[in-house]
Amino acid sequence: MKIPQSRIKIIVFTFVLLINSVSFCFANDSDSSKSKTISxxxxxxxxxxxxxxxxxxxxxxxxxxSFTxxxxxRSAYLTAFPLLNGGKISNPDKNEWKIDQGGDGTTSNGLFYSDGLGNKIPFKLALAINGGAIRDLPANRGHLSWQEIKEMYNAGWDILNHGFHHATKHGTNYLxxxxxxxxxxxxxLDFTMSHFVVPGGEGDEKYxxxxxxxxxxxxxxxxxxxxxxxxxxxVDSKVDLDKMITARTFVQSSKDSTSFKTMDRYLKTLDSIVKQPNALWFNEFTHGTGNGNLWNLSMRFPDFKYYMTALANKYGAKGSDTIWMAPGQEVYEYIWLRDRIKVDYKQKDKEIEVxxxxxxxxxxxxxxxxxxTVDTSSKFEIESSKDLKIKDDGKTTHKQILIQLK
Known part of the structure; x- marks a missing residue:
């Protein structure tokens, strides 16, 4: 896997992009449901x-x-999923490659942010997978099984296309x-993937x-x-999403496994980014999350646990609660829809029709x-038809309304 030589250069480049306010646009929505109006x-x-x-x-x-x-x-299922979603983390577990993809054997209560409406939501990640590598045997296999992927998908994790064989070398049929x-x-798994992650490795120039x-x-x-x-x-203004191509940066363990200094540096970078006054979306990647640093391109489980727990404690439900820890596909889809809806409202005394x-x-x-977002000092209640699912904080902080479309 080709890794950027200097994380610092990438972050500097990122802030240049922020200053220049890069925008994207989206095509390819011919296979879609009909538009409609709700009120x-x-x-x-x-x-x-x-x-x-x-x-x-x-x-x-x-x-x-967003973290992919x-x-x-298989370490995704053995360690990352139970840590974030809550559950029993695997004991140390050496796979077919003699690499430990297990964790510390503890039970996690999960890591959460809140929806601001009285509910806790577990941190969710995305998986970039190769269908050709998914199998049920041997018992100590290095890759996930279909059932394990299905369980994570049903829990809200997104599945991204990473090529069927992870092929990169000369002669690859990319199509x-x-x-x-x-x-x-x-x-x-009975769903269609809609986002792609280029597999890394040796290949022809600019493959x-x-x-x-x-x-x-x-x-x-x-x-x-x-x-x-x-x-x-x-993302505080319109984002046009047209054939969106993004650069990957990776969070990885260092050779020094005796401290969390490397993770602290990543966390410091993240903190400097989220201190910006405007709403932002930040994407990062890694490979394995087991005890062994898989292919030296991964996060050892102690580092992964430290990193994710620190995020939850500082920005999650236990901290400032300012993070939306969601897979990239979920964030993409929200922004796409946000920029295409037309919201109109008319107020008459104490009643507003939206x-x-x-x-x-x-x-x-x-x-x-x-x-x-609702800018008002008044408490409020929502009146809607039974087929429209709406949540609000009108009786508490009266700041937001969530509409869940079918």
Whole structure:
């Protein structure tokens, strides 16, 4: 796996992009549901003037943090998933490659942020997988099984296309790698992947450009590659998502496994980014999360646990609660929908009628939620039809409304 030589250079480049306010746009929504209009009423306790608009990020969070595990290694299920979602973390467990993909054997209560509406939501990651490597045997296999992937997917983790065989060398059929993996996941898990991560390795010069082309031409909305925009995006204004190609940066353990100094440096970088006044979206990657530093491109489990726990304690439900810890696909889909809805409202004394025109939404979207910010000092209640699922904090902080579309 080719890793950027200097993380510092990438972060500097990122802030240059922020200053220049890079924007993207989106095509490829021909396979979509029909647009429609929804409406509901807000009942205020006082007749104060109210302002309503789409929130930059879901739950009106300050920043979204998306973290992806490349290659579908089993440590994702043995350690990362139970740590974040809650459950029994694997004991040390050597795989078929004689590398320990297990953890510390403890039981985790999970790591959470809140939705601001009284509910805790576990941290979720994404998995970039190769369908050709998924199997049930041997018992100490290095890759995930279909059932393990399904369990994580059902818990809200997103599955990204990483090529069917993780092929990169001369002679690779890039089109087949993209489409066979899409077919494999559809046949075994019954959903269609919509985002692609270029597999790393030895290959012809600029082979990644071939992957980018084939992925975007065959139904994928974005590609994480060697070079591109990001890994930090300003999202407080409209973001056009057209054939989005982003650059990957990695969080990895150092050779020194006796302290968490390396993780502290990553956390310090993250802290400097989220101190920016505007809403942001930050993407990062790693490979394995077991006790062994898989291929020296991974996070040892003690480092992964320290890093994720630190994020939860500082930015999650136990801390400032400013993080939206969600896979990149989930964040992408929220921003796509946010920028295409049309929100109108009319206030008459203590009653507000809100109308939202929805765009045609691609059928491959998993997430169709809308967060609205409500600027009012008055408590309020929502009145809507039974087929519209709406949550609000009108009786407490009266700042947001969440609409969950079917």
């Amino acid at each position: 509901f009423k807000i009942k205020l306790k006082s007749a104060d003037e109210v302002k309503i608009k789409p929130a930059p990020l879901k739950f009106n969070k300050h920043f979204a943090y 595990l490349d290659d579908g290694y 087949t790698e993209v489409t066979e993996n899409t077919t494999s996941i559809k046949q075994n 990644y450009l071939e992957y980018e082309k084939e992925a975007l031409n065959n139904g994928h909305f974005s590609v994480a590659s060697y070079y591109g925009f990001g890994p930090v995006f300003k 109308t939202i025109v929805l765009p045609e939404i691609p059928k491959t979207f998993r997430n169709r939620d809308i967060s609205l």
